[in-house]
Amino acid sequence: MAINPRVELPGLRVLVTRPVDRAETLLDALRDVGAQAWHCPLLQILPLAEDNPALRLSRTRILDLDLYQRVIFISVNAVAQGMALIDQYWPQWPQRVVPYAIGAATAEALARWDLPIRCPDQSVDSRTMTSEALLALPDLQNLTGEKVLIVRGVGGRESLAQGLTQRGAKVDYAECYQRQGPDLEHGELRALLVKHQINAVCLNSGETLANFHRHCPPGEQTNNVTLVVPSERVAQLAHDLGYARVVQAENAGTEATLMALGEIERG
Template sequence: MQDCRILITRPEPENTLTCERLNTHGWSAVPLPMMEIFPLKDTNKKAVIRAQIFDIDTFDYVIFVSKNAARLACDWLDECWPMLPANVHWIGIGQGTTQTLLNEGVPALSNPGHTTETLLDWLKPARMRDQKILIIRGEGGRPELGNKLEERGAKVSYLSLYERKKPQYSAQTFFMLPDINLIWITSGESLLNLSEYVSLHKPEWKVLPVLTPSIRVAQQAKKMGWINASCANGADDNSMIKATEFHIGKQND
């Protein structure tokens, strides 16, 4: 399966970067983003963002939930903070998010796992009571992390930098796609969007192997009728590539 055709559903610009990497790996990447990311442009919302960024030194922890959150936050930090405040603990959820921060000069740490759940486990020994925590995310993000931190006595605030939208594709888009051997899903929302399109245009895809970033999303996929969903233990390229190599190895046995 060296000519394995893999459907990549990341939002841009990550989708293009992942496809380029897979193509050099010897596989055929088929781009089909299942989420679009739009930085918030509303004047009032941008004023709120700017005010929170200027106050970022008042937080003990700043947690970035995605590479898009990290990338957009770094643009705001460059604008508002020529030198980063030294008293803040910067944390990225997952290796890809953390590496994005490190590439931009933010001295971020990452939990050993790849998900919100493993971050919570990692923070268990820490004294979260009365700690001020800022969670940087997109609008309407999952509330679990903030809720769990508040249960431990932390004071949680949120900063939304972008909105997510479902891309609009026609039936012809799916008709023109090549045969797919494997699908990468890197978030629950992308899974939901893809499932809606597949039900309309490609129901036969439900039998294809699907790699997900976490057990939670793999279980979600199985409940939605994807019979061959498995966890790659991370949404980053390295985790997905490792899981893909394992899958191909099993196919070749």
């Protein structure tokens, strides 16, 4: 991934909270532009047990993949877990089923499967990687009579499905993994902020923000910490929880995160 060379972050001390297998790109990028960076995952991505009802239902829907007109992958994790399932039953992607990805990282992961991907970056401002951007695609405006499968983890926001349903689609989910909060000792996260004099924390979702709040609510340890969040929705959640210093990135991607960090006054 090419990182904007204009960004320089000397002296910034950043805590990255992405899951274990999703943090390295941002950590490397931060160090490349002069920041100090530490990693404390605030979300775990776990496979579903074989006897989980959600996984059994997802297998049934994937067996019927050729009955859907469109399949939407909402994250890199959805690609990793979903395509592993799909590949078991569909060695060749079924014809006339169009795969979609939300965002550049998800599209890049899906491209490794050599599929004809559609994603917001191809027809919407390339800085935008959201459900709203996907819904702006011209070919998703009229879905009367179509079936759409959304590949995701268990639970999550319903706004994408609601938007597709309003346009006439019948929407199903293939839920292929689950998210879990971090396994941290009481006070561990607050101690980490103090020890490294962290002045910026990158939070990539509302769920990650909730886990941060659970372990580190607004208080003395967060007075000089700026939260970098990926959307207006998550920024509002952070303000509602009482955090005073919040910067909204244009999306959850690495370059957008670096640009948002550039807005922070260096301590």
